[in-house]
Amino acid sequence: MKQKGLRTTKREQLIQAALPLFAKNGIHATGIDTIVEHSGVTKKTLYAHFRSKEELVLAALRHYDGQFRNSFMRQVERKARTPKTRLLAIFDVAETWFSQQSFYGCLFINAVGEHSAPDTSLRYVCSDFKRMMTEFIFELCIKMKARNPQQLAEELAILLEGAIVTAQVSQKPNAAKIAKRAASVLIEKQRSHEPHQE
Amino acid sequence: MKQKGLRTTKREQLIQAALPLFAKNGIHATGIDTIVEHSGVTKKTLYAHFRSKEELVLAALRHYDGQFRNSFMRQVERKARTPKTRLLAIFDVAETWFSQQSFYGCLFINAVGEHSAPDTSLRYVCSDFKRMMTEFIFELCIKMKARNPQQLAEELAILLEGAIVTAQVSQKPNAAKIAKRAASVLIEKQRSHEPHQE
DNA sequence: AGTTTAGTATACAGATCTGTATCCTTTATG
DNA sequence: CATAAAGGATACAGATCTGTATACTAAACT
Numbered sequence: 001m002k003q004k005g006l007r008t009t010k011r012e013q014l015i016q017a018a019l020p021l022f023a024k025n026g027i028h029a030t031g032i033d034t035i036v037e038h039s040g041v042t043k044k045t046l047y048a049h050f051r052s053k054e055e056l057v058l059a060a061l062r063h064y065d066g067q068f069r070n071s072f073m074r075q076v077e078r079k080a081r082t083p084k085t086r087l088l089a090i091f092d093v094a095e096t097w098f099s100q101q102s103f104y105g106c107l108f109i110n111a112v113g114e115h116s117a118p119d120t121s122l123r124y125v126c127s128d129f130k131r132m133m134t135e136f137i138f139e140l141c142i143k144m145k146a147r148n149p150q151q152l153a154e155e156l157a158i159l160l161e162g163a164i165v166t167a168q169v170s171q172k173p174n175a176a177k178i179a180k181r182a183a184s185v186l187i188e189k190q191r192s193h194e195p196h197q198e
Numbered sequence: 199m200k201q202k203g204l205r206t207t208k209r210e211q212l213i214q215a216a217l218p219l220f221a222k223n224g225i226h227a228t229g230i231d232t233i234v235e236h237s238g239v240t241k242k243t244l245y246a247h248f249r250s251k252e253e254l255v256l257a258a259l260r261h262y263d264g265q266f267r268n269s270f271m272r273q274v275e276r277k278a279r280t281p282k283t284r285l286l287a288i289f290d291v292a293e294t295w296f297s298q299q300s301f302y303g304c305l306f307i308n309a310v311g312e313h314s315a316p317d318t319s320l321r322y323v324c325s326d327f328k329r330m331m332t333e334f335i336f337e338l339c340i341k342m343k344a345r346n347p348q349q350l351a352e353e354l355a356i357l358l359e360g361a362i363v364t365a366q367v368s369q370k371p372n373a374a375k376i377a378k379r380a381a382s383v384l385i386e387k388q389r390s391h392e393p394h395q396e
Numbered sequence: 397a398g399t400t401t402a403g404t405a406t407a408c409a410g411a412t413c414t415g416t417a418t419c420c421t422t423t424a425t426g
Numbered sequence: 427c428a429t430a431a432a433g434g435a436t437a438c439a440g441a442t443c444t445g446t447a448t449a450c451t452a453a454a455c456t
Contacts, residue, residue: 171316
């Protein structure tokens with residue numbers, strides 16, 4: 001029996017090979033053969049780990065979900081210390097993301113664009129990703145004692161989505177800066193006039 | 199010689215059949231045969247009017263570009279009369295758009311998600327659509343005498359994009375309402391304190 | 397040592413996709 | 427009327443896609 005979880009498994013190799021292909025070329029346009037070539041693994045092994053392409057797509061999206069959110073949130077928390085500045089730092093982290101040459105927009109937005117059928121596993125993974133990103137923002141809004149944290153969180157989440165899409169479609173990484181400015185206005189508007197706590 | 203431009207041409211039939219399929223299933227997932235079936239036209243006629251699938255895609259996107267912007271702007275102008283209220287009306291029009299059961303997000307955003315290669319005709323059509331939508335917003339910002347109309351226009355455009363994507367991915371048409379509230383805050387912040395002119 | 401398991405390499409079946417060719421029918425216009 | 431253009435119906439060529447089958451190899455555990 002092979003040791004599972006030590007080093008990189010074939011499963012992970014396949015996911016790591018598939019993700020950039022899905023991001024760059026889309027899911028439908030990425031064939032199994034292409035994934036196999038980039039993974040250094042044979043087609044038979046792929047189908048030993050995943051029952052179908054759809055299963056591989058789901059596993060890849062779920063993997064990316066955890067990976068991306070963890071990395072994104074850590075970067076935000078490293079860049080700033082107070083809730084308010086962290087909310088603004090979101091857009092700084094976004095800008096460095098947009099500026100990478102491997103930036104092809106949000107994987108989940110693009111996946112939904114290719115899969116309109118509702119109530120599918122793929123759609124749940126995508127909407128859940130967005131829900132958890134919004135929750136991350138929401139908790140920062142709570143901590144900064146916003147007057148209406150739910151509303152502010154949803155507004156900032158929409159600004160972030162808009163910045164992503166604008167950076168992608170119009171190839172303007174500085175959409176993040178514009179969104180940040182708008183965010184600061186919205187945040188100030190919800191600022192409680194209590195004494196600073198830190 | 200057939201009369202061109204009278205009644206509906208075969209060309210237009212094909213485009214009108216292709217557009218909802220591209221919107222619902224994506225471009226790569228929509229085959230020529232499917233378009234042919236829905237158009238009531240044969241494959242030979244399709245290739246008599248378009249040299250390739252890519253040409254048909256481009257023609258369909260360009261057609262939709264004009265059609266959508268015209269309809270959208272007219273609705274905004276019918277819903278409100280002053281520049282400021284028209285800027286807000288954008289999000290009301292967006293909400294009725296999001297609420298249609300045939301809403302599958304923005305065709306151009308989805309198209310870019312499937313076609314990452316830059317400097318292609320398809321990408322130009324998509325980014326030009328977004329540029330012209332932003333220009334429409336920009337002119338309203340000028341007319342309402344915003345302090346920094348360029349900045350306000352870009353902020354509102356990002357809010358609109360974010361609302362579209364949120365309505366699509368999370369299936370929340372009321373993302374438009376949230377974006378509208380944020381927009382009103384940003385607009386008020388840029389309001390010139392001159393006497394009303396109407 | 398021997399057996400099982402995971403993996404490689406490769407061929408292949410069946411479906412689907414783009415684009416072309418063939419043959420026939422309709423229709424418009426000189 | 428006659429001729430040419432447009433279109434319908436359908437088959438097909440060649441490529442690609444998903445998923446499976448076959449044959450061989452390397453490694454692990456008993």
